[in-house]
Amino acid sequence: MKAETFEQKVKAIVSKIPKGKVLTYGEVALKAGSPGAARAVGTLMKGNYDPTVPCHRVVLSSGAIGDYNRGGSDEKIRKLRSEGVLGKTDTRITWA
DNA sequence: TAGTTGACCGGAA
DNA sequence: ATTCCGGCCAACT
Numbered sequence: 080m081k082a083e084t085f086e087q088k089v090k091a092i093v094s095k096i097p098k099g100k101v102l103t104y105g106e107v108a109l110k111a112g113s114p115g116a117a118r119a120v121g122t123l124m125k126g127n128y129d130p131t132v133p134c135h136r137v138v139l140s141s142g143a144i145g146d147y148n149r150g151g152s153d154e155k156i157r158k159l160r161s162e163g164v165l166g167k168t169d170t171r172i173t174w175a
Numbered sequence: 176t177a178g179t180t181g182a183c184c185g186g187a188a
Numbered sequence: 189a190t191t192c193c194g195g196c197c198a199a200c201t
Binding site: 084085086108113114115116117118119120122123126 | 195197200
Binding site for chain 1: 180181182183184185
């Protein structure tokens with residue numbers, strides 16, 4: 080076995096996020112095997128973004144968007160609206 | 176090895 | 189409703 084870093088695990092999980100859906104950092108961390116490591120997830124993202132990892136589909140559990148290494152929250156929101164996750168004027172995630 | 180940092184989370188004032 | 193605080197985890201220096 081090899082000791083994979085969270086970076087590898089998180090990347091695999093985030094890349095598995097279906098289109099039109101978003102996960103929170105806490106959810107990703109939970110699936111990564113470490114519940115509560117939401118900060119660690121963000122830490123890895125900011126230093127390791129990948130074209131195969133739609134990190135723009137990862138948002139804060141509070142409903143906020145969070146930051147983005149590719150154009151700020153504005154670009155991130157814009158992508159989420161393109162996915163249909165956010166409304167045309169919505170800038171926050173809304174769960175049922 | 177230990178210390179610091181950070182795209183967070185949740186509760187309290 | 190907004191703002192402040194502490195806590196959690198992993199990576200970086």
